[in-house]
Amino acid sequence: MVTNLLVSGYRSFELGIFKEDDPKIAVIKKCLKEEIRLYIEEGVKWILTTGQFGVEQWTMEVVDELKQEYPDIKQGLIFPFLEFGSNWNEQNQGKLAKLKTLADFVESVSHQPYKDPSQLKNHQSFLLEHTQAALLVYDTESEGKTKWLYKAILAKQESIDYECRLIDFDQLQNTAIEE
Known part of the structure; x- marks a missing residue:
């Protein structure tokens, strides 16, 4: 059973989103x-993100809204x-500080400031070890930084049951048409 869900995806700049009121954000x-x-209705208790711009920050806002309906859901x-x-910059640091207040748990995998890429790899490994599934806003035909996480998930799936659902551009387009 999936109790911990990792959510990630494109950074805002990878989607050409540079303003908070971009209509693409509402569709995503x-x-x-x-x-x-x-996922919540299937038993997920925790939603984990890393706070990156774009999908991950929008996820935190969405989960905060869902807490009205599902008060027991937690986000890390x-x-x-x-x-x-x-x-x-100051504006983005302010947004991150606000998002920290929405989280039920905030922590760093490495307790040192950035030193080298191994911290990023360890972080990715930690997230995959502590979740049973991932939800990615990602289209395999349009790579972005999320491709590294997606490749790690595919590698993990070779040895263990790990669910991965993708929200691709077709799904986003269909949702935009419905609106």
Whole structure:
């Protein structure tokens, strides 16, 4: 049974989204809400993200909305290293600080500031070890940074049962048409 769900996907800039009021965000959030709701109804208790711009931050906002309907759902914000986001501009640091208040659990896998890429790999391994499924806003025909996580999930699936659902561009397009 899936109790811990990892949610990730494209960064906002990879989708050409540079403003908070971009209509594409509403479509992505609607798809996320539908899929996360299904997972909750199937028994998910925790939603984990890493706080990256784009899908992960929108996920936190969606889960916060879903808490009205499912008050027992929890969300964790798991950073790869200490001081994650400290080099972001003031506005983005403010948004991250707000998202931290939405989380039920905030922690860093590495308790040191960024040193090298091994921290990112360890972070990815940690997330895959502590979840039973992933929901990715990702289309295999349009690679982005999420391709590394997707490849790690595929490798994990070779040895263990690990569910991965994709919200691809076709699903986003169909949702946009419905609106």
